Amino acid sequence: MSNPLPLRLDDPSLLHGASLLHGKWVQAQEQQKFAIEDPGSRQIFAHCPNNRLQDVDQYVESAHIAFLEYREANPRERAKRLLNWHSLITNARSDIAKLIVYETGKPMTEALGEVDYALGFAWWFSGEAERVRGSVAQPSVSNRRTLVIKQPIGVSVALVPWNFPVAMTIRKAAAALAAGCSMIVKPSPETPLSTLALADLALRAGFKPGVLNIITTDNENTPIVSERLCKHPLVRKVTFTGSTAVGSIIAKHCSDGLKKVTLELGGNGPFLIFDDGDLDQALAALMILKWRTAGQACTHANRVYVQSGVYDKFLPMLVNATKKIQVGHGTAKDTTMGALTTSRGLTKMERHIADAVSKGGQIAYGGKRLTSLSGNFFQPTIISGMTPSMLTSQEEIFGPLLGLYRFETEEEAVQMANDTSMGLAAYFFTKDTSRSWRLLESLEAGMIGMNTGKATIIHPIYTGLSQNILGNASAAESPFGGIKSSGYGKEAGKDVAIEEYLISKTGTLTVDPISKL
Template sequence: MAQTLPFKLANPDLFKDKSYVNGKWVEAKSGKKFDVYDPGNGQVWALCPNNAAEDVDAAVEAAHAAFQKYKLVNPRTRAQLLMKWDTLIRENKEDLAQILTHETGKPLAEARGEIDYAAGFTWWFSGEAERVRGTVSQPAQPGRRHVTVKQPIGVAAALVPWNFPIAMILRKCSAAFAAGCTIVVKPSPETPLSVLTLAYLAEKAGFEPGVFNVLTTALDNTPSLSEALCTHEHVKKVTFTGSTRVGKLVAKLCAEGLKKVTLELGGNSPFIIFDDANLEQAAEALMALKWRHAGQACITANRIYVQKGIYVKFTNLIAEKTAKLKIGHGAQDGTTLGSLTTPQSVDKAFSFVEDAKKNGGRVLTGGNKVKIDDGYFFEPTIILDAHEGLLVSKEEQFSPIAAFFAFESEEEVVKAANDTSMGLASYFFTKNIDRTWRLLENLEAGQIGMNTGNMSAAEIPFGGIKMSGYGKESGKDVAIEEYLITKTGVLSLEGHY
């Protein structure tokens, strides 16, 4: 029986609530399902199959069988499939945004923005499909030629988070499909439905059965199902986005099979404002970066460093702008700050605030849970006088908390910014060109925002250093390489050249 949705879709066929394996919509072998909650009101609005480790083999075998054909598909045909998928995603943007908002809690405007950003990957990698190149070289030894060819690595497994499910799927799958790989996706228990919609649109775009497979699962089965994927003999590549703690476990599992791995892990990103910065420019960038999806982004501003001469002026400016945010269900008109995605996130945010109060931090605004229906809401919170002893300094916040630190010198703030095991992103605002180059080279992060808080795009590499992971997603050449192997051929010629 079809489920009754709390919203209306222009194309009802888009809503899928079963797993997708080998071109078929299937239930878990156990027949069990799990609840999907709307974080904006705490209500169950959908059910999905609770797949377990026993369901993995069928999905991987389907992907492996499909790979034998898909790896031979002409690159231009792969590009055309991606472009058709891209077109369908854009045509169904409003319906996708509705599903995404009710899964994640983010405002509709942000959901639309995620889809626009995410579609950049299908567009970009459709072009990359035809630009995979090998090499021919003349070695030192006479009478030989060296040749390298690039080939798809095989079946990939994608383990994706709940905060940007459409963007994460398209970033991973587009690169895999462009390279000639097939894939099995395990979406987060919080956000399975948007991923299933993408699978439906991929089918409509013409991807053959088995190329794209989705196994939904609840939290209780996530570890065992993920392990089964990572250790399956036919899975040759694993891409994971999530916490550093879980990323380490994924790396260990994949090490046993010497599988190729991409890890995009946690962040603790510094956001630095110098006294020569354009404060309005910095404030607008911080507002967009910090409050987007209620702070639930790995590259959000986690520690905000403001030079002492402008500290009071800048924090007051942010407080003034923050007061204009409207909290509410993401689907309501005018909402600019939606709910957190899980109830645990609300409790964690509250613990950060209580820790700050006890240890010298000062709450300027916010700091409280918000009661709206049974949703998972927390006030946008500004903490002043933050220091390295607070939890908000040491841990990834993933909540609507802006913690402000004061600093005096460039040398001091660079040392503080780098004083973390993470290295995903860093941001700074200054009009000093010499300082700009120094900071670009001295800040320890895989991505540096220079007078901007928005630097993610399909055209540039995305990925961290240190405990924020390894490997790159998006960008020219590097991302598609994650799904390719390089094969070397040596040809011996008669005669000398």
């Protein structure tokens, strides 16, 4: 493969090697920086401020000052600014996608798809800003009235992951800004540049200094910076997307001061295909739900359970479709799967594969690093003959590895699907309506794909498959969140997401009877 194209933006002013503090682009107090590496070439192409513990408080204090003013902005004003932001992001779509490619390793088509997906949240929450409602009720005491008003909770913190840096930043920030909160975003050390570009556009959209601050730091300082953000007395809300292990730590930090928390954590999604399921539809959905982002998404289908009657038919269908995936740098036009974002992912893939093979799994396709390429590349890998004792059955994979399991009965499939501490997303394909209802109720997941659920078309998936892709139904209008060890709280959807950034106040009023007037 040829060398990756150099990063060139149509608007070079969107590329920032500085954090955003109260409307100004600033460096860390100690003037230290950390490097940003392109996963597709392992070349350093940018640097950002390496903020430390002593840098944190000024970001929170700025956000608090801004909140005291911003909370007074009426909903129409907040909605207009969100719509302005939406428009500016739309105009900068290509540049933001380029930053995503160089930070995450995704193909350009997937990066553009992420921007389009993310834009839905800016649009949605601009509408939700004007739909916050309280209530008035008559209680059991006849001459009283109970009033409930909704107000913004205060300074909010978003801890954003590297796999969808633009989508997660906008999904969190748009909800907070619509509610009237200020927000501090700490992006992942791997992907700060795209978040900084979004913040630049937020300033241009009319959000005043301090309403949206961005603090960057490296992997070494991330734990202490995040802890201080969570524990700062002026912070009232924290939203985190990431692993279950780190989410548990965040929850403990936020217990100091009883901060409101939303946790969107790991997943190990089961994907059930029954004998009567539409295999072509299931395959189209699975090609998105496993191989997109090189398998690095918490909602991805990792454990594919196929009923015995169609197992031997579906396996070669899956292998043949997967063989058409073109692995390469995200700037190459023919690339349909990019690099893993971190080299740690390569080691984890090898560990999972070795464990599965040692316990009887058979590699149906792939299984190795792509050493002919200079980046963090791994073959899309399919292992058949999987069992519950394997590491892949018990842990989130976060890589291009798919395990295929055989089952006989619906009860067996549900038992295996639920045999995990996580419960984020699950998927199934069957034409039996009664079974669909049973599965909706019995599968332990916060989001369930039932036969279909159109996803944004990321790219014209591999030759021979329909572009009418079916898969994860995540969208701005749908509540997003899991159960069990996959977290709590919801992002997106009507009412529930914006409620995460609101407090309720109850007032009681006595109404004098006419005879006393």
